[in-house]
Amino acid sequence: MSVALGQKVGQRQGPAHGLVMTARMRETLRVLHMSQVDLERFIVAQVDGNPLLERFDPPAFAAEGPMRAEAWGPDDATLRVQAGPMSIRERLLRQMMRAMPDGTDRRIGATLIDELDASGRLTADRADLARRLDVAQERIEAVRQRLMRFDPVGVAAVSLAECFAVQLQEQNRFDPAMAALLANLDMLARRDMTRLRAVCGVDADDLADMIAELRALNPRPWIEDLAEPVRTRIPDLIVRYGENSTWCLVAGQDPSDTVGLNMSLAERLGGLRREDERRRVAGWLSGARWLVHALARRQRSLMVVGEHILFRQADFMMRGPEALRPLTMRRVAEDLRLHDSTISRIVANKHVATPFGLFPLKFFFSAVVEGTNNEVRSAEAARAHIRRLIRNETADLVMSDERIVQALHRLGFVLSRRTVVKYREGLGIGSSFERRRIYRSAEKTGTVRRTSRTPSGRAVPLLT
Structure with a gap:
């Protein structure tokens, strides 16, 4: 099993061979430690700040609902592992990446998503956001208007009335009578139906239908994220039953497949003559190459450690948690000639789908x-x-x-x-x-x- 990655990241050093940690090395170690969600945010920020990085849609992996894959073995329980729903934050970020090609708009959108409260409302002052992001307040409002029409509709509204209005507009059910009802929700809360009928210009039957429509809307589009979260939708690693009747490990989702270097743009910018512009492009190129290599190294590290854990805990795949063997990170580090702290970073916040369900990699150390x-x-x-x-x-x-x-x-x-x-x-x-x-x-x-x-x-x- 190749462990050449240890020569780059976390190699065990003796007292006489001190290792000077550069900023890039610290960032590489931080990438090793990140969960999928944190890594996605990190990649978004890197792509936004570097014109030479381009983003690709991840390859199709699993349909909604139960995980679909080819037959992995007779009555393979791994096929019954649920691919839980994405969190709303993940869904919004994914939609934003597809709908907003501009880096500044993406940065604004990611900030707005981070500012949402537990109900999905935007309570932050937009003037303050404009100062923090160094953009015009009108641009923040334009991004917010687009964000409100993502799925789930109504996220990032500033009030309940606006949240309902956007949902009704998307259903083509927003008219002057409904606008009047939303403008007087306080009357509805007091059950003042007589004044509501007068304000909306409708009779009792129409008002009852309008109220029924409001009740069918989602007043808190973010609330489902308050339930106990699914630990990971697509596992970092998956244990499969191979064709040769042995268990094998495959990547659940490889972040390195979603980011690449825009070589055509790099070649065009390579002809710049001004020294300051050439230095800026050189910085972009260095950063882009580092990210691509860091993501690939993270995936290789995860596969190497995961395969070794699978080797050490082979009985678990047939009999479940009761068959776990004693295993420490130090033992794995010694086997792979890596530092203990590197193993700890690699397995942190990572999950593997097994025939017995979804488990954190740290579960296998006992x-x-x-x-x-x-x-x-x-x-x-x-x-x-x-x-x-x-x-x-x-x-x-x-x-x-x-x-x-x-x-x-x-x-x-x-x-x-x-x-x-x-x-x-x-x-x-x-x-x-x-x-x-x-x-x-x-x-x-x-x-x-x-x-x-x-x-x-x-x-x-x-x-x-």
């Missing part, structure tokens, strides 16, 4: 616990077994912590009761007394309860 017959076992595997044992219990057979200790010993784990309690509480699972009470309560009501609350208000999941 502390060592004592096993029977002088073996070493994975602490994460012990947690997985605890979760399974409790998941399979019933109201008549609730396992105490001592019984869990005994069951784990039969599975090859030597853990104290105190350690089992620590792991159980870390999983958010209540004591046997709390679980028994919840099971019995569920039996009496005829409902299946997944969580309850203790008298102190703590959530007690039955299944984790």
Whole structure:
């Protein structure tokens, strides 16, 4: 397995071989650490500030809904991994990249998106934004008007009335009567229907229809992002079942496929004669080449480390978390001849789709616990077994912590009761007394309860 990337990034240095960190090297290490969302923002900023960089649409990967791909093996559970919906921020940024070719407009749009509140309203003062961005206030307003018509429609409105008006305009349902209704939403809140009918110039039936139309609109286009977010829509890495009946690793989305160097423009600008212009172009060219190489190196690093994790945790792909083996970042660093901190940066904020679901890469690093017959076992595997044992219990057979200790010993784990309690509480699972009470309560009501609350208000999941 090639590890030449270590010669460039994070190579282990002895005390006598100090490494001077340049600004570019620090940026390269920062790129290694970024999540997909942070990397997308970074790329947008780099492309906006460098005319020699051009952006391409990423290659098609998965359709909406369940992940689609060729057959990876019999009953491959990876095919059931959900490609969760993009966050609204990601959708807006993607639409902005396609609809706004101008770099300044993109910079304005990205700033407006960052300024939205929890409902999707723009509460920031536009005059202040104009000073911060050094652009005319009219240009900010023009970008905002376009942003409001992206999906979801109504984002970046400054008021509820404007949010509704834009949605109605897009549906071709905005007329003078509806404009009058939106201008008098306070009357609607007071249920002053008599005055509303007079202001809008409609009868009671028409007003009822108009109110029904308003209720069908989305008053808070950003609100869905307040739900528990999907960790990643397209995984950084995907484990596939190969043609030779072995597991292999492929990239989920390669950021280096979306950015390139505009060579034709670079060649045209190469003929400039003024020294200051040539220096500026040289800076652009150097920055563009650095970004392209940094993104490619990030992807190579991620693939090398991911393949090694797959090699070390091969049993996981067949049996799940209960088959995890002890593994530390130091061990991987020594195997690949990289620095520990480089491994930490590479796996941070990265996710892999496996036959058992979507996992952070850090999940595969687990502390060592004592096993029977002088073996070493994975602490994460012990947690997985605890979760399974409790998941399979019933109201008549609730396992105490001592019984869990005994069951784990039969599975090859030597853990104290105190350690089992620590792991159980870390999983958010209540004591046997709390679980028994919840099971019995569920039996009496005829409902299946997944969580309850203790008298102190703590959530007690039955299944984790």
